[in-house]
Amino acid sequence: MVDALFNFINSMGVYHLTVGNLIMWAISFGLMFLAIRKGYEPLLLIPIGFGVFIVNLPLTNLMENHQILHIFYHYGLEWELIPPIIFLGLGAMTDFGPVIANPKTLLLGAAAQFGVYIAFFFALGLGFTIPEACSIGIIGGADGPTTIFTTVALAPHLLGATAVAAYSYMALVPVIQPPLIKMMTTKKERLIRMKQLRPVSKRQKIIFPLVTCGLVCLFVPASAALMAMFMLGNFFRESGVVERLSGTAQNELMNIVTIFLGIAVGGTMSAEAFLNPKALMVFAMGLVAFSFSTIGGLLLAKLMNVFSKEKINPMIGAAGVSAVPMAARVVQKMGAAEDPRNFLLMHAMGPNVAGVIGTVVAAGIFLTMAQ
Amino acid sequence: MSVWAKAMEIFTFGFSSVFFVLGALSLSVIITRVLINKFGGNPKKG
Known part of the structure; x- marks a missing residue:
């Protein structure tokens, strides 16, 4: 039962949150703040800021092979399409x-x-x-x-x-x-x-x-x-x-x-x-x-x-x-x-x-x- | 070739190429204008 509980907690992203993730969240919020409040390049800084936020959510693995962000990156940027x-x-x-x-x-x-x-x-x-x-x-x-x-x-x-x-x-x-x-x-x-x-x-x-x-x-x-x-x-x-x-x-x-x-x-x-x-x-x-x-x-x-x-x-x-x-x-x-x-x-x-x-x-x- | 020698090469060829290409483009614009004025009728009418 204790093992099951431990495994369950271990499967949660919050358990794997690092200081680095929190710093990156702060950066992402900063970018989104600049876009929304100051109007600085909002068309780019909003999606970039949100991308930074979600890629720093532990265990989501959005940049792993065949995951959504990796697909955008691979076909859009690595293929030099975008x-x-x-x-x-x-x-x-x-x-x-x-x-x-x-x-x-x-x-x-x-x-x-x-x-x-x-x-x-x-x-x-x-x-x-x-x-x-x-x-x-x-x-x-x-x-x-x-x-x-x-x-x-x-x-x-x-x-x-x-x-x-x-x-x-x-x-x-x-x-x-x-x-x-x-x-x-x-x-x-x-x-x-x-x-x-x-x-x-x-x-x-x-x-x-x-x-x-x-x-x-x-x-x-x-x-x-x-x-x-x-x-x-x-x-x-x-x-x-x-x-x-x-x-x-x-x-x-x-x-x-x-x-x-x-x-x-x-x-x-x-x-x-x-x-x-x-x-x-x-x-x-x-x-x-x-x-x-x-x-x-x-x-x-x-x-x-x-x-x-x-x-x-x-x-x-x-x-x-x-x-x-x-x-x-x-x-x-x-x-x-x-x-x-x-x-x-x-x-x-x-x-x-x-x-x-x-x-x-x-x-x-x-x-x-x-x- | 050392890194700095390669860097100097990139700078020399790079910066001069930028000027060369944009300079050539500038000349092309002038030549196009002259040709259109000479053979293409009134430029204002396009």
């Missing part, structure tokens, strides 16, 4: 008009990958391997799906930490970027007004995804899965004849895979996998990456002003860290704070979407050279 589908939806949502109107903003998107490489070197200095350092560095691209895509291929054991760091810092763009922008620019620079963007024809918008897809995939084939889907989504949008497909890609399909993505990422964050010094270092490196990416974009914008007759407001360089459209909104808000009649949003959207392409290219090079 990030490209998210990119399909993002492409359908993205208007490349500002980039086409002012193509030099593409270079600002490239400069804003600076932090990716700074964090890469910092991570190596802290003892991470090259594939791990690549996965950490790519956080600086401020692009969740690309971070996940790269990490799954190069350092899957860091997936939880890199994904949560990427999405957390993306949500914290309005907190992280303004002090850096103020530090790197003068008031006079922040007051620069930019000429209204020229109109872009429908024909150019239709050709852009085809040219971009061809060009990027020819030079960096490893980025093809993300880039091709991104541009396919945009082609749906701009062709104007498949509104149903475009609508599905940016709404229903995107929402479905976002649920699977969030819960699969949360599922990787068990106490055993997440509570170690490496995860904390990943978070610190993520901040380094983000900060230096912002600085990289700002510096190139300032440099362009040295050589260009038509001045650009250097703040738009900071929007080169993807985080679409949050980073562009930060620039607009800061510009309006200095001069309420200065409208920078559309100008900042150029480097903002260029940053997404830049991050995918950087990820493709990492995948080619570090694997």
Whole structure:
């Protein structure tokens, strides 16, 4: 009878609860709190937070083979299915008009990958391997799906930490970027007004995804899965004849895979996998990456002003860290704070979407050279 | 090859490739615009 009672108690999760589980619950509640109370990336942080909570319920074994979270993780992330589908939806949502109107903003998107490489070197200095350092560095691209895509291929054991760091810092763009922008620019620079963007024809918008897809995939084939889907989504949008497909890609399909993505990422964050010094270092490196990416974009914008007759407001360089459209909104808000009649949003959207392409290219090079 | 040598290689090829690809894309956008303006009629009408 005593044995039976002991076995019964032993079969309960509560008997196997560890301090690590409780810490992870606290982290999961923290993520859900940020999402609900502060509105930080709720579409991702709610499923990730809940995934963290349930994977840390002892004996549920949800990440064991053939269990629900493992199925999402295996088929969605290990098979590299979900990030490209998210990119399909993002492409359908993205208007490349500002980039086409002012193509030099593409270079600002490239400069804003600076932090990716700074964090890469910092991570190596802290003892991470090259594939791990690549996965950490790519956080600086401020692009969740690309971070996940790269990490799954190069350092899957860091997936939880890199994904949560990427999405957390993306949500914290309005907190992280303004002090850096103020530090790197003068008031006079922040007051620069930019000429209204020229109109872009429908024909150019239709050709852009085809040219971009061809060009990027020819030079960096490893980025093809993300880039091709991104541009396919945009082609749906701009062709104007498949509104149903475009609508599905940016709404229903995107929402479905976002649920699977969030819960699969949360599922990787068990106490055993997440509570170690490496995860904390990943978070610190993520901040380094983000900060230096912002600085990289700002510096190139300032440099362009040295050589260009038509001045650009250097703040738009900071929007080169993807985080679409949050980073562009930060620039607009800061510009309006200095001069309420200065409208920078559309100008900042150029480097903002260029940053997404830049991050995918950087990820493709990492995948080619570090694997 | 040491870790740092490999890292320098990744940085050099990586960062320059990002600039190269986005620079090439930037040029392509300009070339496309010129071609459309030359052969495609009024761009505003698309």
